[in-house]
Amino acid sequence: MIQKLIAGIERTGAPIVVGLDPMLSYIPQHITEKAYEEYGETLRGAGEAVWQYNKGIVDAVCDLVPAVKPQIAMYEQFGIEGLRAFEKTVRYCKEKGLIVIGDIKRGDIGSTSQAYAVGHLGRVQVGAKEYGVFDEDFATVNPYLGSDGVKPFIEVCKKEKKGLFILVKTSNPSSGEFQDRLVDGRPLYELVGEQVAVWGETCMDGRYSNIGAVVGATYPEMGRTLRKIMPKAFILVPGYGAQGGKGEDLVPFFHEDGLGAIINSSRGIIAAWKQEAYAGYGAEHYAEASRAAVLAMKEDIAGALAGRLHRGC
Amino acid sequence: MIQKLIAGIERTGAPIVVGLDPMLSYIPQHITEKAYEEYGETLRGAGEAVWQYNKGIVDAVCDLVPAVKPQIAMYEQFGIEGLRAFEKTVRYCKEKGLIVIGDIKRGDIGSTSQAYAVGHLGRVQVGAKEYGVFDEDFATVNPYLGSDGVKPFIEVCKKEKKGLFILVKTSNPSSGEFQDRLVDGRPLYELVGEQVAVWGETCMDGRYSNIGAVVGATYPEMGRTLRKIMPKAFILVPGYGAQGGKGEDLVPFFHEDGLGAIINSSRGIIAAWKQEAYAGYGAEHYAEASRAAVLAMKEDIAGALAGRLHRGC
Numbered sequence: 303m304i305q306k307l308i309a310g311i312e313r314t315g316a317p318i319v320v321g322l323d324p325m326l327s328y329i330p331q332h333i334t335e336k337a338y339e340e341y342g343e344t345l346r347g348a349g350e351a352v353w354q355y356n357k358g359i360v361d362a363v364c365d366l367v368p369a370v371k372p373q374i375a376m377y378e379q380f381g382i383e384g385l386r387a388f389e390k391t392v393r394y395c396k397e398k399g400l401i402v403i404g405d406i407k408r409g410d411i412g413s414t415s416q417a418y419a420v421g422h423l424g425r426v427q428v429g430a431k432e433y434g435v436f437d438e439d440f441a442t443v444n445p446y447l448g449s450d451g452v453k454p455f456i457e458v459c460k461k462e463k464k465g466l467f468i469l470v471k472t473s474n475p476s477s478g479e480f481q482d483r484l485v486d487g488r489p490l491y492e493l494v495g496e497q498v499a500v501w502g503e504t505c506m507d508g509r510y511s512n513i514g515a516v517v518g519a520t521y522p523e524m525g526r527t528l529r530k531i532m533p534k535a536f537i538l539v540p541g542y543g544a545q546g547g548k549g550e551d552l553v554p555f556f557h558e559d560g561l562g563a564i565i566n567s568s569r570g571i572i573a574a575w576k577q578e579a580y581a582g583y584g585a586e587h588y589a590e591a592s593r594a595a596v597l598a599m600k601e602d603i604a605g606a607l608a609g610r611l612h613r614g615c
Numbered sequence: 616m617i618q619k620l621i622a623g624i625e626r627t628g629a630p631i632v633v634g635l636d637p638m639l640s641y642i643p644q645h646i647t648e649k650a651y652e653e654y655g656e657t658l659r660g661a662g663e664a665v666w667q668y669n670k671g672i673v674d675a676v677c678d679l680v681p682a683v684k685p686q687i688a689m690y691e692q693f694g695i696e697g698l699r700a701f702e703k704t705v706r707y708c709k710e711k712g713l714i715v716i717g718d719i720k721r722g723d724i725g726s727t728s729q730a731y732a733v734g735h736l737g738r739v740q741v742g743a744k745e746y747g748v749f750d751e752d753f754a755t756v757n758p759y760l761g762s763d764g765v766k767p768f769i770e771v772c773k774k775e776k777k778g779l780f781i782l783v784k785t786s787n788p789s790s791g792e793f794q795d796r797l798v799d800g801r802p803l804y805e806l807v808g809e810q811v812a813v814w815g816e817t818c819m820d821g822r823y824s825n826i827g828a829v830v831g832a833t834y835p836e837m838g839r840t841l842r843k844i845m846p847k848a849f850i851l852v853p854g855y856g857a858q859g860g861k862g863e864d865l866v867p868f869f870h871e872d873g874l875g876a877i878i879n880s881s882r883g884i885i886a887a888w889k890q891e892a893y894a895g896y897g898a899e900h901y902a903e904a905s906r907a908a909v910l911a912m913k914e915d916i917a918g919a920l921a922g923r924l925h926r927g928c
Contacts, residue, residue, distance in 0.1 A: 323727070326741070334742070343742030375727045379734035380741075381748040382702060385695055407723055409757065411787040411858075414636070414688045421692035428639065428693075429647070429656030435694040444722065446759040447785050448792030472760050474724040479761030479810070483803060485796040490803065494793065545724075 303439055303465040304510045304536055307401050308561060310368025316600045317556075319403060319538070320363055320592075321568025322356050322391060323373035328573040329355045330585035349383035352376075355588075356391045359572055360398055362589035366596045369401040371538075371566055392438055403538065404438030407469065409451050415443075416454035424458040440465040442516055442538070445494055449501075456505055456513060465512035468501070470494045470528060473518025473541030491517075491524065495531040502535050510536055510562070517555065519547025519565065526554035529562065537563045542599070543570025549602035553610045560607055571595045616752055616778040617823045617849055620714050621874060623681025629913045630869070632716060632851070633676055633905075634881025635669050635704060636686035641886040642668045643898035662696035665689075668901075669704045672885055673711055675902035679909045682714040684851075684879055705751055716851065717751030720782065722764050729767035737771040753778040755829060755851070758807055762814075769818055769826060778825035781814070783807045783841060786831025786854030804837065808844040815848050823849055823875070830868065832860025832878065839867035842875065850876045855912070856883025862915035866923050873920055884908045 311317045326334065329351050337351035360370065372395075377388035395402050408418040422441045425432040443455050443466050455466050471481055471491040481491045495515060502511030511534045517525050519541035529537065537555050541547040542565050555563035574580040574595035575588035583591035624630045639647065642664050650664035673683065685708075690701035708715050721731040735754045738745040756768050756779050768779055784794055784804040794804045808828060815824030824847045830838050832854035842850065850868050854860040855878050868876035887893040887908035888901035896904035 325726075325730075338742055343744045345739075345741065345746055345748065348739075348741045373723075373727055373730075375721070375723060375730040375734070379730040379739050379748065381734065381746075382695055382698055384734075385698060389695060407757075408688070408720070410686075410688060410720055411785065411853075413638075414686055417638075417686075417688040417692040421688070421694065421697075426658075426661075426692050428658065428661045429651055431656045433658055433694075435658070435692065444720075444757050444759055446757055446782060446793060447787055448789035448794070450787050450789040451785075469759060472724065472764075474760055474763050476761035476763040480759060480803065480807065481761070483798040483806065485798060485803075490793065490796060490798075493796065497792070540724075 303463055304507045304512050304514070307368060307536065307564065308510065310401055311561070311564065314366055314368050315604070316367050316596070317564045317603060318367045318596065318599055319369040319371045319564050319566045320359070320367055320571050320596065321371045321373060321405070321540070321566045322359070322572065323376045323568040324352045324355055324572065325376060326351065328569070328576065330575070330588050332585065345380045345383040348380045349387040352380070352384065353387040353390050356387070357394060358589040359592045360395055360400070362593040363571070363596050364398040364400055366593065366600070367400070369403055369564065370395050371403040371405050373405040373568070389436060392436060401440070402438045403440040403442070403467065404436060405442050407442050407444050409444035409447055411447060412450045412454055415451045419455040419458035423455070423464045424462050440467060442467045442469065444469050445497070449497070452501060456501055459505055459512050465514060467514040467516045467538040468494070468498050470498060470515040471517045471521055471524050473520045473545050473547070477518065492527065492531060495528045498535055499532045502532065506534070510534055514538055516540065519551050520545055522551040522554050529554055529557070538566060539563055540566040543567045549606035550609070552603060553606050556607060565603060567599055571599070616776055617820045617825050617827070620681060620849070620877065621823065623714055624874070624877065627679055627681055628917070629680050629909070630877045630916065631680045631909065631912055632682040632684045632877050632879045633672070633680055633884050633909065634684045634686060634718070634853070634879045635672070635885065636689045636881040637665045637668055637885065638689060639664065641882070641889065643888070643901050645898060658693045658696040661693045662700040665693070665697065666700040666703050669700070670707060671902040672905045673708055673713070675906045676884070676909050677711040677713055679906065679913070680713070682716055682877065683708050684716040684718050686718040686881070702749060705749060714753070715751045716753040716755070716780065717749060718755050720755050720757045722757035722760050724760060725763045725767055728764045732768040732771040736768070736777045737775050753780060755780045755782065757782050758810070762810070765814060769814055772818055772825050778827060780827040780829045780851040781811050783811060783828040784830045784834055784837050786833045786858050786860070790831065805840065805844060808841045811848055812845045815845065819847070823847055827851055829853065832864050833858055835864040835867050842867055842870070851879060852876055853879045856880045862919035863922070865916060866919050869920060878916060880912055884912070
């Protein structure tokens with residue numbers, strides 16, 4: 303699966319993933335009004351609004367980027383109806399040729415991780431039949447429970463030729479509270495990174511592994527170290543844009559050939575129409591604002607990577 | 616909410632939570648057959664089988680225990696239809712007067728944890744309306760992202776008078792891989808435990824906090840230390856029974872007054888009919904086998920706690 307992602311990055315020239323993390327406050331009024339007219343101000347109405355909003359953005363950006371990353375929490379908060387919008391979004395994005403990274407951050411004891419792995423990446427058995435369920439291409443996984451909580455995901459990835467991004471150093475301000483604690487003089491995230499490299503060896507797909515890592519754009523120096531510790535892992539980098547990460551911060555996450563990382567932006571793209579820079583598009587043309595924000599991000603990253611070439615670093 | 620749990624423990628004399636973690640292989644054939652006849656060997660058929668199976672167990676044990684803990688992964692693996700069974704199970708258990716601990720192990724950056732907190736413990740806003748969604752009483756939370764990933768859950772708990780159990784030392788064999796790593800000579804799980812105590816101070820409900828911890832029965836010595844580090848936290852103890860924890864292992868998790876811990880058993884209760892000791896009940900009477908297993912577990916724990924009194928330790 304990582305080779306498919308690489309092919310998508312090379313085709314589009316954009317190591318970018320669009321975070322489909324819809325909040326109702328991002329959705330233009332004409333969409334919510336229509337959904338509420340049809341289904342009322344209900345969970346179903348919210349799910350419908352989210353789905354229509356996503357669809358507009360996906361249609362507007364699907365030729366520009368290789369991948370999307372729906373954050374399941376934003377759907378799960380509306381219960382069954384929200385998860386129905388998640389399911390529709392995953393399917394629609396795959397139909398449009400996009401790779402789908404399910405940002406689910408699951409992780410549990412072995413038998414339970416097995417159930418999550420099957421439901422999100424594999425196929426579940428019911429009697430004599432088998433079903434793909436949410437059927438994302440990649441999923442994010444929380445490593446706090448250690449190897450036996452991660453391995454069921456790896457086994458399903460091997461079987462289904464799918465992939466993972468394991469949380470190593472997250473983008474949020476207090477991620478250091480536990481992740482940076484020194485173990486024998488080295489931060490915990492480095493040990494997790496080393497383990498990602500070990501897990502990754504069992505699941506190679508060409509030069510890169512199907513087992514990648516999540517490292518926040520907000521911590522570029524740590525990204526530089528982790529890039530070395532996990533040379534074969536693709537790094538999914540959240541935190542660009544709204545969370546504070548800038549183009550130049552992204553350079554250390556990439557290998558010199560310009561591969562090895564994919565940068566996520568959520569709010570910065572999907573709610574672009576609410577930002578001053580794109581306000582001219584107006585609510586009606588929110589999806590075009592998202593498209594413009596992707597193009598600007600692509601330029602920002604390309605500029606930063608070209609800058610590295612110039613500086614020879 | 617923790618006082619409600621304590622009242623339930625005192626009423627039943629059972630510091631026991633029944634883990635509703637259904638696997639299709641646990642479900643008696645007469646239930647799956649009926650569900651498949653009605654809905655086919657489909658995800659909907661699986662969801663229906665899970666729901667009917669749960670209902671039987673809940674009816675059989677609801678007077679014996681204060682709480683249940685549905686593990687959402689076991690439902691999520693069947694997608695929307697599985698989550699519908701989760702939702703129905705949560706509602707039914709609450710109607711029966713049981714406290715529901717949603718074993719969701721969620722945890723993310725702030726804005727995302729906020730969405731999970733709202734969807735599982737709080738109320739979500741849609742236009743001018745508000746809805747309780749999954750509406751569990753407690754949820755389990757993964758702390759790997761640090762305070763800003765946990766605080767949105769705490770805020771919702773304060774508002775809704777609900778509670779959390781935060782993963783400190785999990786029951787699985789490889790939990791030590793990261794959780795036991797020494798930070799300044801002390802294992803990481805102790806630092807997480809200290810933080811649980813700090814978070815807990817902000818959310819007290821009588822002598823105990825609404826912010827509790829998860830510590831596996833499989834690690835009783837660590838439980839003893841953590842009991843001291845988090846004196847006001849209730850400890851949710853998984854790993855009894857099928858995972859290897861025994862009655863005597865549970866003693867260190869309790870305070871001397873017999874409170875402070877609640878022990879989970881999943882397979883050991885819900886799949887009791889498949890064990891040699893309860894095989895006499897047969898598939899038809901699986902729920903009575905579960906009842907018998909709860910009674911045996913209650914006796915085992917009471918015996919172990921009485922043993923402590925006798926030994927004066």
